Amino acid sequence: MVVGPKELEKKIEEIEKNAMAQLERQVDQYLEQNYQGEEILVPGRIFEGVRSLTMSKLLRGYHFAGWLVRREDDQREGSYYVFTPKPEDYDDGAYQ
16 A cells, blocks of 8 residues: 555654653653652663654653653663753743
C-alpha cells in the first residue's frame, strides 16, 4: 500500500503518543521509587530506542512539571539523566 505524507505523519504521531505514554510510566515509576527530595539519576537505558522528537517532548513535560533535567555521559557507567527538583525561586524566563 502506498502511503502519503499526511497518512505517515498521522501514523507516526499515534506511534509516538503510545511510546511516550509508556515511557512516562516507566520514568514516573523510577522517580517514585527513588525520590528522596534531591536529584535522581535515571539510567539512560530506560530511554534506549526513543526517537529524539519523543525525547524532547518528554523532557519538556518534566520541565513544566517542576524538574530540571540534564543528560550526563560516563564512560564506565554509560549515560544517565539527572532529574533535579526546581528550586522555588527558579525563573526559566517563561511569561506568567
